[in-house]
Amino acid sequence: MSAVDRAAALRSEANASVPAALIALLRSVKRIWVVPHERPDGDALGAALGLQGILAQRGVEVAVLCSEVPPKVYEVIPTLDRVLLSPPDWTPDAVILVDCGDTKRAGSVGALVQELPSSVQRATIDHHVSNTSASPLEWIDPKAAATCEMVSLIGVALEADLAVDGGALATTLATGVIMDTATFQHNNTTPRTLQVAGLLLAAGAPISEISRRLYRAKPYTQVQLHARVLDRVEQADSGKTVWAAMLRSDLAASGATVEESEGIVDTLAQINEADVALFFKEESASETRLSIRTKESGLDATAIAAAFSGGGHARAAGASIPSSLDTAVAAVLQCVASLRAERGEAS
Ligand SMILES: [Mn+2]
Known part of the structure; x- marks a missing residue:
């Protein structure tokens, strides 16, 4: 036709x-x-x-x-x-x-x-x-x-x-x-x-x-950046939560721009065993950006984001956290564990 x-x-x-x-x-x-x-x-x-x-x-x-x-x-x-x-x-x-x-x-x-x-x-x-x-x-x-x-x-x-x-x-x-x-x-x-x-x-x-x-097209520097960050992927909550963090030094080391971090959280969200994926971006010594993806059966991403004055949709949300990377990671993982406990999930 x-x-x-x-x-x-x-x-x-x-x-x-x-x-x-x-x-x-x-x-x-x-x-x-x-x-x-x-x-x-x-x-x-x-x-x-x-x-x-x-x-x-x-x-x-x-x-x-x-x-x-x-x-x-x-x-x-x-x-x-x-x-x-x-x-x-x-x-x-x-x-x-x-x-x-x-x-x-x-x-x-x-x-x-x-x-x-x-x-x-x-x-x-x-x-x-x-x-x-x-x-x-x-x-x-x-x-x-x-x-x-x-x-x-x-x-x-x-x-x-x-x-x-x-x-x-x-x-x-x-x-x-x-x-x-x-x-x-x-x-x-x-x-x-x-x-x-x-x-x-x-x-x-x-x-x-x-x-x-x-x-399905990326510059070489973007693949290098993703490789560095994903090499440090970690599990929490018996594997139901996965997270990774991008350091400011990762950009210089890979020659990538900050926009090239796009897609890292989507790779984390593909992990079968997890229903919550967290991606942390170190913006400065006292500012951390959080991206959240959750699966249909998992926590509401806006509930996690709201605890840090952020927002978004049930399956994808984010927040800017006025803390160092280490402090932000600890606080968000604690928050996710508490929300799981409230839902009666076994830890
Ligand atoms: Mn549109």
């Missing part, structure tokens, strides 16, 4: 899902700003640049404005270099926030948006359940796996050519879908997600290569 046929098969879903007022806005604008959230990820960038690619086909001038330089890993998006870090010299007809609900999440660009005249229309496209806005120009769909799934449906509703530029637009949109589903592994993946992904694949997105670059 061709991309055109696949788009046609999704058209009634797109027309039913995308609010008519949002489509009317996108059909009428001449110049807009599209703003992803601060510290943007692949979904926020893919949604913003994907919307740019779709609207460019209608002759709309679109500035994608971001508060930070996008991380290098997102160079998988062919048009990443079109992200602007400062506003253009024109006032837009409308501003669209993507992958976040309000301007506070858009960093320094959010402040610029607030300063725009009130005549500039505001719209939002987001899939976060915490977003409760009900304006017809704000399309919030918590059942969408990614904002890029939603922007793809906008492309279908506007009858855009998603196969344009040798698959560049499809690649941009697929990046967000693959990012937010961890390549269709998370339980947010729905039949519609796969239909959209099928459309993007048919339109030229190299799904396998995008996934490899996002999830």
